[in-house]
Amino acid sequence: MSGAAAPLLGLVLAGGRSTRMRADKAALQYGGRSQLERAMALLAPHVAHAYVSVRADQGADPLRARFAQIPDSHENLGPIAGILAAQAHHPEAAWLVLACDLPLLDEMTLAHLVRSRAPERVATAYRSSHDGLPEPLCAIWEPRSAAPLAAYLARGRQCPRRFLLGADTRLIEEPNPGALDNINTPEEYKHAMSALLPEATAGPKQVTVQYYALLREQAGRRDETLVTHARTAAELYAELARRYPFSLAPEVLRVAINTEFREWTAPLRDGDAVVFIPPVAGG
Amino acid sequence: MFQFTRIPILPEQLRHSLADPACGGYAAFEGWVRDSNEGQRVRGLEYEAFEALGVREGERIIAEAIARFGVAHAACLHRIGPLAVGELAVWVGVSAVHRDEAFRACRYIIDEVKHRLPIWKKEHYVSGDSGWVNCERCAAVPAHEVAGETVPGPHVHEHA
Numbered sequence: 001m002s003g004a005a006a007p008l009l010g011l012v013l014a015g016g017r018s019t020r021m022r023a024d025k026a027a028l029q030y031g032g033r034s035q036l037e038r039a040m041a042l043l044a045p046h047v048a049h050a051y052v053s054v055r056a057d058q059g060a061d062p063l064r065a066r067f068a069q070i071p072d073s074h075e076n077l078g079p080i081a082g083i084l085a086a087q088a089h090h091p092e093a094a095w096l097v098l099a100c101d102l103p104l105l106d107e108m109t110l111a112h113l114v115r116s117r118a119p120e121r122v123a124t125a126y127r128s129s130h131d132g133l134p135e136p137l138c139a140i141w142e143p144r145s146a147a148p149l150a151a152y153l154a155r156g157r158q159c160p161r162r163f164l165l166g167a168d169t170r171l172i173e174e175p176n177p178g179a180l181d182n183i184n185t186p187e188e189y190k191h192a193m194s195a196l197l198p199e200a201t202a203g204p205k206q207v208t209v210q211y212y213a214l215l216r217e218q219a220g221r222r223d224e225t226l227v228t229h230a231r232t233a234a235e236l237y238a239e240l241a242r243r244y245p246f247s248l249a250p251e252v253l254r255v256a257i258n259t260e261f262r263e264w265t266a267p268l269r270d271g272d273a274v275v276f277i278p279p280v281a282g283g
Numbered sequence: 284m285f286q287f288t289r290i291p292i293l294p295e296q297l298r299h300s301l302a303d304p305a306c307g308g309y310a311a312f313e314g315w316v317r318d319s320n321e322g323q324r325v326r327g328l329e330y331e332a333f334e335a336l337g338v339r340e341g342e343r344i345i346a347e348a349i350a351r352f353g354v355a356h357a358a359c360l361h362r363i364g365p366l367a368v369g370e371l372a373v374w375v376g377v378s379a380v381h382r383d384e385a386f387r388a389c390r391y392i393i394d395e396v397k398h399r400l401p402i403w404k405k406e407h408y409v410s411g412d413s414g415w416v417n418c419e420r421c422a423a424v425p426a427h428e429v430a431g432e433t434v435p436g437p438h439v440h441e442h443a
Contacts, residue, residue, distance in 0.1 A: 213331050261336075283393060
């Protein structure tokens with residue numbers, strides 16, 4: 001980082017409505033700590049000061065009231081509202097922006113982002129291991145991004161990912177793929193919890209997978225045997241969904257291991273036979 | 284008894300297998316292939332099943348019905364493979380001392396079979412289209428839940 005770099009401040013976006021989770025994502029507990037506390041603690045060593053981005057009506061919420069806040073000045077704009085409000089609050093600063101739904105985010109990933117910062121660019125962001133697009137919500141937004149971002153919004157656009165894609169963004173690779181997997185549903189929350197369980201091991205294991213119905217057509221095969229590092233059935237589905245054009249979200253599927261229905265969080269073992277079960281239609 | 288079958292179901296034969304001099308009532312349900320679904324004209328369909336788990340779960344449903352309603356005998360057969368309009372897709376039969384428990388057990392079995400068994404139905408429409416029922420619509424993440432514009436791929440952020 002050059003000496004001319006703008007001071008770095010931290011922003012955790014906690015103003016979402018968590019509609020698919022049906023519970024406040026900022027308050028979800030991981031290892032005895034809320035996700036918001038976890039994100040703030042991860043940010044602290046890297047920034048001069050960290051803030052929580054909130055909706056105007058969330059200021060008194062006890063979880064959020066413990067931290068310095070920046071309320072949104074626009075409603076219903078999604079994450080871009082929080083980023084713009086922070087930039088208006090401290091126009092001279094660069095912002096390390098974090099989503100509040102990244103329970104697997106680790107110290108290494110955050111430190112690598114800060115080390116890779118390019119202050120002369122509009123932003124520094126990870127390239128998603130899922131789709132190759134910029135990850136706007138674990139990224140450093142430089143002061144020079146404020147004017148084009150406001151202009152982008154004035155043109156009626158709201159997607160920070162698309163903005164970064166069209167801007168002079170430095171894109172870097174994730175040192176720990178999976179660390180930026182976000183959670184939006186109760187199923188994904190359980191998956192994230194299970195990924196933090198010690199009994200679900202990340203060692204290589206050989207499993208067989210059988211495909212039925214729509215998944216069989218989309219995988220282009222009836223079955224396969226593969227070696228995976230997936231710890232749970234949920235991780236295995238996520239891995240396969242990167243390889244095949246699966247259109248079914250995990251929350252509409254069930255999973256069977258060794259011919260019995262199991263939880264998505266069930267740990268995978270060597271030799272397991274796994275079947276993902278699309279919505280059924282017997283009778 | 285729960286079974287899958289690839290050949291036409293013959294209810295008359297199955298009915299005899301439930302006969303019992305102690306029983307005064309028999310109820311059966313037949314599910315037929317209909318010629319339309321959700322506004323589309325259907326010309327035929329195919330059923331696919333994860334048979335090993337389906338038989339286990341089907342046997343559990345039969346045992347639950349017998350225990351819950353106190354019926355004497357219960358059985359269910361489900362077709363798999365291609366079926367034409369009008370064909371018998373699923374059959375449930377129950378015999379019991381009295382009619383009331385026979386009706387209730389029969390209803391329980393067909394309802395549970397529809398909800399729990401790993402069976403999938405692909406409909407072929409007169410239009411030439413086809414689709415897996417309950418899978419092709421509303422299954423992907425709804426675009427209106429994504430903040431801002433729709434971004435390709437499964438990795439979408441709400442305003443966290």
